Amino acid sequence: MKLFFTILFIVMSLPSYGQSKKFDKILEKHDIKEYIKGIPSGDTESFWNAVWQNNDALDKLIKANEKKTDAYIAAHKEMYDASIYAKTYYNSLSRYDAKYITDTLLMYIGAKQVFSDCTIDIISDTDVNAFCAPDGQIFLTAPLIDELNANFTQLLGICVHEMAHFFLMHAFVSSYQTQRKYQINQAISAATSAVAVAANAYAQANGAVTNDSWDNVKQTINNLSIAAYDDAFGRFRYKYNREQEYEADIIAYRFLEWYGYDATLYLYALEKIALEDDKYYDKTSNHPKCSDRTALLRYMAEKYPLQ
Numbered sequence: 001m002k003l004f005f006t007i008l009f010i011v012m013s014l015p016s017y018g019q020s021k022k023f024d025k026i027l028e029k030h031d032i033k034e035y036i037k038g039i040p041s042g043d044t045e046s047f048w049n050a051v052w053q054n055n056d057a058l059d060k061l062i063k064a065n066e067k068k069t070d071a072y073i074a075a076h077k078e079m080y081d082a083s084i085y086a087k088t089y090y091n092s093l094s095r096y097d098a099k100y101i102t103d104t105l106l107m108y109i110g111a112k113q114v115f116s117d118c119t120i121d122i123i124s125d126t127d128v129n130a131f132c133a134p135d136g137q138i139f140l141t142a143p144l145i146d147e148l149n150a151n152f153t154q155l156l157g158i159c160v161h162e163m164a165h166f167f168l169m170h171a172f173v174s175s176y177q178t179q180r181k182y183q184i185n186q187a188i189s190a191a192t193s194a195v196a197v198a199a200n201a202y203a204q205a206n207g208a209v210t211n212d213s214w215d216n217v218k219q220t221i222n223n224l225s226i227a228a229y230d231d232a233f234g235r236f237r238y239k240y241n242r243e244q245e246y247e248a249d250i251i252a253y254r255f256l257e258w259y260g261y262d263a264t265l266y267l268y269a270l271e272k273i274a275l276e277d278d279k280y281y282d283k284t285s286n287h288p289k290c291s292d293r294t295a296l297l298r299y300m301a302e303k304y305p306l307q
């Protein structure tokens with residue numbers, strides 16, 4: 001009996017077996033700990049090189065670029081359109097003159113060494129938010145600066161998160177993955193439709209069905225292609241997906257740890273920003289909830305500290 005209670009106690013005190021399994025899987029895929037281990041703190045150029053050179057999703061995109069696959073070309077077109085849209089939209093935002101803050105953040109991130117056109121701007125807005133345009137412009141809203149009391153470590157963490165989206169070309173990668181999925185879905189629905197048509201033709205030839213059945217077949221074909229389209233574009237288009245949010249969070253946290261800052265401060269910043277973000281997504285969306293994001297980082301910090 002005593003053993004039973006001991007076991008029960010151990011089981012109950014664990015964070016949740018299912019959740020830690022899920023987190024381990026995410027970390028196995030996205031943690032950069034092993035790649036940044038030997039890099040001297042502050043050598044940001046080597047840090048970012050290690051991050052992008054060891055990224056599987058980016059690697060796949062680069063290979064697709066070499067082969068100029070159909071999915072790559074379609075994604076490229078989408079990114080081009082998104083960049084034009086972003087340019088017009090972001091140019092209309094009103095920026096604060098805060099060059100000292102934004103230049104300091106850019107310098108600490110080492111952003112210009114990776115991509116010289118990177119910018120950070122503080123803009124007037126009602127939301128506590130930060131986001132990144134597909135061309136490397138990062139925007140922090142004025143209420144975010146107020147909310148974080150302009151705390152440098154927290155702002156740095158938030159900016160690194162956004163930079164990670166940009167440097168790993170998350171928007172492009174997401175668009176490419178969507179296009180690939182769309183094409184695979186199209187191929188599956190074409191194959192399934194062919195089977196439905198063949199089966200019906202056979203049945204009709206044998207007098208088992210009437211002419212009306214052809215309408216059903218056509219309807220099936222329609223539904224299949226619409227489903228493929230919705231599934232592919234409805235959930236992924238232009239939005240960072242769950243994996244990418246986790247990945248950007250992990251990189252931000254590791255960056256602060258590696259630099260010697262108190263990385264747990266990033267959790268507070270994340271709570272401010274992601275909690276607000278939650279409002280824009282419903283339960284069915286492929287965007288992680290704030291509580292899941294902070295839980296993952298707490299788990300990582302406890303189980304796999306950098307030092």
Ligand SMILES: [Zn+2]
Pocket residue numbers: 161162165240245248
């Ligand atoms: Zn993000």
